[in-house]
Amino acid sequence: MNKPNxxxxxxxxxxxxxxGKIQVVPTKPxxxxxxxxxxxxxxxxxxxxxxxENVEDVYKYTAKSxxxxxxxxxxxxxxxxxxxxxxxxxVMEGKGLLFKIYADIDVFDLEVNAQSVDDFVNIxxxxxxxxxxxxxxxxxxxxxxxxxxRLKAEMNIPVMHDDQHGTAIISGAALINACEIQGKKLDxxxxxxxxAGAAAVSCTKMYLSLGVKKENLVMxxxxxxxxxxxxxxxxxxxxxxxQRKDISNLADAMKGADVFVGLSAGNVVTPDMLISMAKNPxxxxxxxxxxxxxxxxxxxxxxxxIMATGRSDFPNQVNNVLGFPYxxxxxxxxxxxxxxxxxxxxAVYAIAEMAKKPVPEAVNLAYDMTNLKFxxxxxxxxxxxxxxxxxxxxxxxxxxIDSGVAxxxxxxxxxxxxxxxxxxxxxxxxxxxxxxxxxxxPKRVVFAEADNYKILRAAQIVKDEKIATPILLxxxxxxxxxxxxxxxxxxxxxxxxxxxxxxxxxxxxxxxFEKRQRRGITLFEAKKLLTDRSYYGACMVQFGExxxxxxxxxKNYVSTIxxxxxxxxxxxxxxxxxxxxLMITQKGPFFFGxxxxxxxxxxxxxxxxxxxxxxxxxxxxxxxRVAILSYSNFGSxxxxxxxxxxxxxxxLHEKYPEMIVxxxxxxxxxxxxxxxxxxxxxxxxxxxxANTLIxxxxxxxxxxxxxxxxxxGAEAVGPILLGLKKPVHVLQLGSSVREIVNMVxxxxxxxxxxxxxxxxxx
Ligand SMILES: NC(=O)C1=CN([C@@H]2O[C@H](COP(=O)(O)OP(=O)(O)OC[C@H]3O[C@@H](n4cnc5c(N)ncnc54)[C@H](OP(=O)(O)O)[C@@H]3O)[C@@H](O)[C@H]2O)C=CC1
Ligand SMILES: CC(=O)C(=O)O
Ligand SMILES: [Mg+2]
Numbered sequence: 001m002n003k004p005n006x007x008x009x010x011x012x013x014x015x016x017x018x019x020g021k022i023q024v025v026p027t028k029p030x031x032x033x034x035x036x037x038x039x040x041x042x043x044x045x046x047x048x049x050x051x052x053e054n055v056e057d058v059y060k061y062t063a064k065s066x067x068x069x070x071x072x073x074x075x076x077x078x079x080x081x082x083x084x085x086x087x088x089x090x091v092m093e094g095k096g097l098l099f100k101i102y103a104d105i106d107v108f109d110l111e112v113n114a115q116s117v118d119d120f121v122n123i124x125x126x127x128x129x130x131x132x133x134x135x136x137x138x139x140x141x142x143x144x145x146x147x148x149x150r151l152k153a154e155m156n157i158p159v160m161h162d163d164q165h166g167t168a169i170i171s172g173a174a175l176i177n178a179c180e181i182q183g184k185k186l187d188x189x190x191x192x193x194x195x196a197g198a199a200a201v202s203c204t205k206m207y208l209s210l211g212v213k214k215e216n217l218v219m220x221x222x223x224x225x226x227x228x229x230x231x232x233x234x235x236x237x238x239x240x241x242x243q244r245k246d247i248s249n250l251a252d253a254m255k256g257a258d259v260f261v262g263l264s265a266g267n268v269v270t271p272d273m274l275i276s277m278a279k280n281p282x283x284x285x286x287x288x289x290x291x292x293x294x295x296x297x298x299x300x301x302x303x304x305x306i307m308a309t310g311r312s313d314f315p316n317q318v319n320n321v322l323g324f325p326y327x328x329x330x331x332x333x334x335x336x337x338x339x340x341x342x343x344x345x346x347a348v349y350a351i352a353e354m355a356k357k358p359v360p361e362a363v364n365l366a367y368d369m370t371n372l373k374f375x376x377x378x379x380x381x382x383x384x385x386x387x388x389x390x391x392x393x394x395x396x397x398x399x400x401i402d403s404g405v406a407x408x409x410x411x412x413x414x415x416x417x418x419x420x421x422x423x424x425x426x427x428x429x430x431x432x433x434x435x436x437x438x439x440x441x442p443k444r445v446v447f448a449e450a451d452n453y454k455i456l457r458a459a460q461i462v463k464d465e466k467i468a469t470p471i472l473l474x475x476x477x478x479x480x481x482x483x484x485x486x487x488x489x490x491x492x493x494x495x496x497x498x499x500x501x502x503x504x505x506x507x508x509x510x511x512x513f514e515k516r517q518r519r520g521i522t523l524f525e526a527k528k529l530l531t532d533r534s535y536y537g538a539c540m541v542q543f544g545e546x547x548x549x550x551x552x553x554x555k556n557y558v559s560t561i562x563x564x565x566x567x568x569x570x571x572x573x574x575x576x577x578x579x580x581x582l583m584i585t586q587k588g589p590f591f592f593g594x595x596x597x598x599x600x601x602x603x604x605x606x607x608x609x610x611x612x613x614x615x616x617x618x619x620x621x622x623x624x625r626v627a628i629l630s631y632s633n634f635g636s637x638x639x640x641x642x643x644x645x646x647x648x649x650x651x652l653h654e655k656y657p658e659m660i661v662x663x664x665x666x667x668x669x670x671x672x673x674x675x676x677x678x679x680x681x682x683x684x685x686x687x688x689x690a691n692t693l694i695x696x697x698x699x700x701x702x703x704x705x706x707x708x709x710x711x712x713g714a715e716a717v718g719p720i721l722l723g724l725k726k727p728v729h730v731l732q733l734g735s736s737v738r739e740i741v742n743m744v745x746x747x748x749x750x751x752x753x754x755x756x757x758x759x760x761x762x
Pocket of ligand 2: 163287288310320321
């Protein structure tokens with residue numbers, strides 16, 4: 001926040017439009033008079049009476065179970081000091097916002113005029129009926145310790161002072177990982193803690209419980225080193241007083257120290273102090289908004305440092321935002337009576353472990369990074385990593401159950417996982433199921449365009465995630481250079497340059513020649529074609545040297561699909577190939593076809609396409625409900641397009657009576673069962689919406705899926721090429737890394753299905 005325009009931006013952000021950052025939104029329909037009689041008098045009396053009979057029913061009929069109070073008296077707001085309750089409100093609204101966006105927890109922020117322990121405790125205690133939990137925030141030490149102690153003892157809902165425990169959990173996880181990277185042992189590190197307030201005391205207690213030795217640490221407050229001789233210290237701080245006599249100030253303490261933890265005020269540490277630290281030092285300068293030492297200054301002071309701050313604009317943000325949303329989520333979901341040590345420790349290890357797992361591409365994109373991975377600049381997960389909710393909340397909930405403070409028990413952890421994910425509004429369950437299926441039997445996938453960064457990045461992800469074993473085609477030096485430049489590590493991955501290959505190319509060329517010699521291809525031309533990586537990759541799949549081919553990122557569709565058709569060919573009993581998109585939408589998955597290959601199919605061709613797509617949807621364990629789309633409903637319009645779709649439906653009904661299919665119909669009738677039932681009660685599609693939409697032309701299908709992507713916010717997975725004997729999948733020109741990974745996953749599952757079909761006993 002040191003740049004003037006940033007300061008103005010921050011003020012504008014808060015003042016613009018509706019002032020502040022939070023509003024209250026109704027969760028029930030309020031559209032009619034009936035809705036309002038249910039929501040308020042007289043209807044509301046019913047839940048009131050139920051709760052009066054059984055107070056636990058408050059969790060059933062009100063928002064209590066998902067409502068947290070963020071409460072402050074404004075006495076230690078960030079590192080800005082005692083600036084009062086009103087001035088603390090932007091921070092508390094900010095915490096509310098973070099609770100909501102990261103863990104779907106609703107918050108009332110309460111800024112109270114209460115300085116004494118008694119006043120504060122009395123106010124908060126009186127709020128117990130309203131809230132499912134209490135997050136104490138930015139209350140200065142030492143009052144905060146007594147306030148928290150009393151509230152925990154006197155209340156029956158979880159209470160946590162976030163500056164103490166949230167910070168302790170995150171920085172504990174960061175310390176474990178930083179020590180691992182720097183080759184230091186927790187029970188040997190020499191630690192300097194600057195600050196002796198709420199956060200510093202609690203963090204230090206956490207480090208001790210993680211293995212740090214008390215005799216190896218020193219602590220400072222604003223008046224200097226904590227020593228037993230000081231008469232101004234309370235018992236809590238005296239507990240951290242050092243016996244060391246060789247230190248008179250912070251600069252002395254930093255000499256030879258392994259770790260510095262700052263939870264004090266901005267700019268109190270100098271580069272010289274960092275230079276005097278031991279080899280491979282760890283510096284957590286966590287004061288907000290200004291850290292104890294500026295990030296760039298610290299990094300410039302020495303090469304072997306691990307540096308973290310509490311800020312979001314530098315690597316390694318050690319900030320309690322990684323903890324409080326998920327800790328409360330887990331606690332609320334099991335209706336815990338407290339947040340105990342077991343739950344905190346579970347959160348520490350969940351966060352520390354998560355940092356070692358491969359980072360999802362969405363996180364790289366969110367931070368404009370290409371390859372975040374565990375190391376000096378990535379010691380803990382990034383706040384926008386959506387895996388935090390499943391990893392941390394589930395660990396906390398489990399620890400609450402195991403330690404006996406849960407009033408509700410979770411038994412189906414998979415279902416809980418799904419619930420957590422859908423809280424963030426992106427429940428791609430089908431895609432996750434497909435990914436899990438791919439992981440059960442990973443296949444060898446050859447990437448035709450491996451001299452491309454996005455392809456290599458996707459190859460890295462599918463290898464790390466154990467979805468597939470990549471085989472890379474392209475110039476070996478170029479591929480290795482791109483991997484090196486982007487710190488990709490694909491281990492002993494097979495890299496093949498078709499232009500340099502001899503034996504295998506010879507075999508492939510001979511095969512191509514034999515297959516196509518009566519279609520005008522000479523052996524010389526076949527050899528030349530084999531230097532094209534789409535031909536080469538298709539031959540690898542044909543000869544069983546790979547299980548699937550991924551191609552097309554940089555080429556047009558036709559020139560990518562042609563080699564596959566020539567070399568691998570179409571499945572027995574099928575007259576054509578077709579393309580399908582899996583559309584992941586807010587309303588669940590839908591399948592669109594043909595969006596890729598057949599430009600203006602005839603009625604019979606539409607039937608062929610429908611049969612192919614219907615079968616593929618069924619292979620994903622989804623009951624296909626197919627609508628043949630048009631601009632007409634069951635004969636309401638004449639014209640070439642409605643007539644051909646009508647004819648297709650007639651053939652489908654005759655030849656495939658078991659298939660759930662109907663049409664021709666407009667898209668809204670296909671997707672809205674009551675509209676369909678009201679107007680066309682005879683439709684065989686009645687009851688549920690269609691999930692498989694067959695378009696009359698390629699143009700219609702292509703336009704529809706792109707509109708869904710751009711306006712409807714749907715994720716499009718595809719084009720999934722259907723009807724080839726062996727799996728070849730063609731990327732859209734310019735696909736993102738995520739889209740490539742999705743296609744590889746689909747290709748692996750396709751290979752599994754085709755492999756099982758070809759070797760039924762395998
Ligand atoms: N990154 C994160 O997630 C978090 C960061 N913080 C940051 O940590 C800092 C402290 O917060 P919190 O513990 O809640 O506040 P407190 O007011 O409870 O504690 C502040 C402590 O810092 C000491 N202090 C102030 N200035 C100096 C200085 N120049 N040298 C040494 N010690 C100093 C104070 O000393 P004395 O006791 O003598 O007054 C006090 O012990 C804030 O900057 C806050 O933003 C806090 C929570 C989370
Ligand atoms: C992050 C936080 O809670 C603080 O700086 O106070
Ligand atoms: Mg705080």
